[in-house]
Amino acid sequence: MQRRMDGICPIALRPPDQRRMGGFNNKMRHMTLPAYGYRVKSMQNKTLIVGQPTASVQDNQYRLSATLKAQGGEAMPEHQREIWLSLPVEYAEVFVNPESSDCFLMGLLYFAMRMGYSLKIEGKISAQLLWNLSNEAMPLISAYRPLVQPVNIEAAETTDFPGGHFVGTGFSAGVDSFSTIIGNLRHHVRPEDKLTHLFFFNVGANGQGRSLEEVEHVRKKFRMRYESFAPAAQLTGLPFIPIDSNVPSFMPNTFAAQLTLCNASAIYFLRKGLSKYLLSSEGYNCREWFRYLQLQPEEQRFDMALLEPVLCQWLGDRNLQIIPYGNSMTRLEKTSLLADYEPARQCLNVCNSEKAMEINCSVCTKCRRTMLDLELLNKLDHFRKVFDVDLFRQKFKSRDYAEILYPPPERENFFLHSSRRYAREQGIDIASQCTQSDRFFAFMHQTWVYRVLKELHLLDFAKRLVGRG
Numbered sequence: 001m002q003r004r005m006d007g008i009c010p011i012a013l014r015p016p017d018q019r020r021m022g023g024f025n026n027k028m029r030h031m032t033l034p035a036y037g038y039r040v041k042s043m044q045n046k047t048l049i050v051g052q053p054t055a056s057v058q059d060n061q062y063r064l065s066a067t068l069k070a071q072g073g074e075a076m077p078e079h080q081r082e083i084w085l086s087l088p089v090e091y092a093e094v095f096v097n098p099e100s101s102d103c104f105l106m107g108l109l110y111f112a113m114r115m116g117y118s119l120k121i122e123g124k125i126s127a128q129l130l131w132n133l134s135n136e137a138m139p140l141i142s143a144y145r146p147l148v149q150p151v152n153i154e155a156a157e158t159t160d161f162p163g164g165h166f167v168g169t170g171f172s173a174g175v176d177s178f179s180t181i182i183g184n185l186r187h188h189v190r191p192e193d194k195l196t197h198l199f200f201f202n203v204g205a206n207g208q209g210r211s212l213e214e215v216e217h218v219r220k221k222f223r224m225r226y227e228s229f230a231p232a233a234q235l236t237g238l239p240f241i242p243i244d245s246n247v248p249s250f251m252p253n254t255f256a257a258q259l260t261l262c263n264a265s266a267i268y269f270l271r272k273g274l275s276k277y278l279l280s281s282e283g284y285n286c287r288e289w290f291r292y293l294q295l296q297p298e299e300q301r302f303d304m305a306l307l308e309p310v311l312c313q314w315l316g317d318r319n320l321q322i323i324p325y326g327n328s329m330t331r332l333e334k335t336s337l338l339a340d341y342e343p344a345r346q347c348l349n350v351c352n353s354e355k356a357m358e359i360n361c362s363v364c365t366k367c368r369r370t371m372l373d374l375e376l377l378n379k380l381d382h383f384r385k386v387f388d389v390d391l392f393r394q395k396f397k398s399r400d401y402a403e404i405l406y407p408p409p410e411r412e413n414f415f416l417h418s419s420r421r422y423a424r425e426q427g428i429d430i431a432s433q434c435t436q437s438d439r440f441f442a443f444m445h446q447t448w449v450y451r452v453l454k455e456l457h458l459l460d461f462a463k464r465l466v467g468r469g
Helices: 089-095 102-115 127-144 175-186 212-235 259-269 286-295 304-314 331-338 342-347 365-376 389-405 413-426 436-444 448-455 459-465
Strands: 029-032 046-050 054-058 061-071 082-088 117-126 153-159 166-170 197-201 240-245 274-280 321-325
Touching (some): 046 102, 061 089, 061 102, 082 089, 082 259, 102 117, 166 175, 175 321, 197 259, 212 240, 212 342, 240 259, 259 304, 304 321, 331 365, 365 389, 365 413
Parallel strands (some): 166 197, 166 274, 197 240, 274 321
Antiparallel strands (some): 046 061
16 A cells, blocks of 8 residues: 655656666657656746757867757846857767767756756757656755755657766865775776776866856866866876866856766766766765764755765666765875875865965865864875965964864864864874964854854954954
């Protein structure tokens, strides 16, 4: 006997690989899949039409694009009337299937879910991917972030796209990407699991593109960072391929809220050549992941990286796997792994400042958190080429050490807890490394005063008032 609950539809629809093969995989026409065990409560009255993919070559770049048209809502602004991805033309034949619209579907999925658009894809998409998104991925994302809701996806044609045999991962010169590369190349894995290619995506990590001017600024930063990271990538002996796009134009929230889907957009752009893609975790290990989900209120769950260990299995299809990598290690353990790796010493880049281009600002939270861990490991001086070590020690070291003693009530404290455990294990006297005033301010982070100032949006003002902005 099947249970019926509000919003639940007991539809006996099984995945393509668990049912009798009838006509599902034989190029279905104009089909919308209902969600398995989940029904969208209100049908969207807005539709985003994604045109047929169009290939072009200009300035040695192969570009795959599709026009966009909105029905039932406001006209799309100029910078959102087309979605495109590109790569150097010499890699196009190996990696890009010009008939596949999967990359556009993934690049627009969160945008549609957040803005309330149904999606009508006029090109071909993967039958398995459509089933996975409709029945598993969208309900999972919505359960994590109730602000976004599943949408209807209508495909003109679905099929099984053949896969490739290459294994790729992103190289952003950060802690997570370095640890993925080191872990894969140094450990004994099966030949078919060995990395063959490194990629650098422009799908949001370099900034958001809310106008044509912002899109060009983001692309400039992307090119500068790629050129900066290329020498270190060459030391791995693997090809390093830039993937440009205007996917950052479709970001109604921060990149963190949709980073997994944005990365999947670029991965599916490469689907012809890839069989596996190792998606570097964002620094949370499994223990921190479970604790975060238990403690974080729904309205504050904005980082999709926390879903990746579960979500990634539903973002692949028959011939392309997206595999989360690195969830067994803490951020400090990853930092320790790369601390003696020469390419990392040459171009480690962890900065999340929108103003910074190809170098670390040495001021933002991620820069300071990384320098703090390198200092605990007694390796920071080896990274003077990528960080302003003297600035950190003069201005930030004392207050950051104090936060190890009294972590702030924010998600960053998960990283600080692992740093504190390491300091205790190594017998490092943290208290002696920070001033009494810094310890006082760090302690205040844990009190009701900090929470009230934050809720009233007076926290930045209070920091400037005491000279700590």
